[in-house]
Amino acid sequence: MNPNFCFIGAGNLATHLSKRLLNSGFSIIQVFSRTEKSAKILAKTLGCSFTNVPENITPDADIYIIAINDSSFDEVLAKINFHNKLVVHTSGSQPLSVLENSSSNYGVLYPLQTFSINFESDFHNIPVFVEANTAQNEEILLYIARKISSTVSVFSSEKRKYLHIAAVFACNFVNYLYTIAAELLKTKDIPFDVLRPLILETALKVQELEPERAQTGPAVRFDKNIISEHFEEIKGYNNYAELYYILSKSIFKHHYKTQK
């Protein structure tokens, strides 16, 4: 079994996943993107053809990978003829059934990771979650997923949705808190560098401990003096004081409830 692929989409996820498939011995034969420039750049990296015209998408791929924004799904899918081949999306939040009108062979291959164009990810350690409409298509996706990742599971659409919500908290929102910290330091001309070891340690701790057991800081100690001093200090910066208050209150309530 050595299927070849056509990529629908040329963004961060498409770039990292297609390169990983290529490095794992699979062939990518074409990249489609509505933005011609993006299609061209990725196709050049992969050494394949590209198009920005849905009608020119190749009929010769064995598997079509949909790696586009969730908000473009309906519009893009409606325009493409998949010739009843295996169509696979890569989204955390879209159910499997979103593909049921596109082909009679469809599935999901969801890598749980945050991809940025300018940062290389070690794909081998990224957990990949698959789902498919038939046992045979599931087998195909498991075969592919195991070639690119060491951690592969079959997950339902419902479970995958929760995985995605949890990832929004543990990755997207976390990164935003890093951003706030960087901004607060900047007001006193302190470089973000000083915080980097603490950020890494905080993530390393929960590689072993449950996060609930790793909680430290003024909120979990309920140190009212420090909390109100911090609150007053950052009142002028966007809504940071409001966030400080809500998160501190939540931490306290969480630990108070747990210990009762």
Place this chain on the structure above:
Amino acid sequence: MNPNFCFIGAGNLATHLSKRLLNSGFSIIQVFSRTEKSAKILAKTLGCSFTNVPENITPDADIYIIAINDSSFDEVLAKINFHNKLVVHTSGSQPLSVLENSSSNYGVLYPLQTFSINFESDFHNIPVFVEANTAQNEEILLYIARKISSTVSVFSSEKRKYLHIAAVFACNFVNYLYTIAAELLKTKDIPFDVLRPLILETALKVQELEPERAQTGPAVRFDKNIISEHFEEIKGYNNYAELYYILSKSIFKHHYKTQK
């Protein structure tokens, strides 16, 4: 110069810092804690004496390290005679001046890290920030700090306070978001393990990138469908939907403002 130390406090920070000082060739001669059991445990680890009676604190230490909760500062300090030796606190939020009535020699040695009893920290990579009331005391603290850490800076009380607030966002609040993620996964019987690689990657990314450039997810794409679907899904769980909404709104506003 080989000063010996007395520790006032026997919690997480006192434990990690005293062990590191011992490993770096310094002597710890006594541990004081109001909780006799904690004093005893730490003293046993360090091979020194202990007491829970302020009057029995040794007059023979060269340096007294205050490693107690911020909320206990006034009460504990008032009870101790420091014999005009060098008194050093380790708090992010207490100003240098909090020690001015305790001795005519005082300073701050603040390691920017999250310490848990059951997790070993690599102290060498922890940034340490010092401040002192005289140039001579600053020299002493720099000497000690450089023995235990590779990253040592002199920081004012004002800057240190911002460091601490930033650390609350980038460590304490971040860890709480990990906790929420773990709880949401638990509702669908998904083990926290699946999220650990993503958490580590998110922290690794900002070791190189500025966090603002590393932002991904539905909020920064302003994917309204996904955001409202997630919001509806988690409405029943504590205040998680409220947090989801506030953080998403803040991320969008932040990036919209920045790009204008």
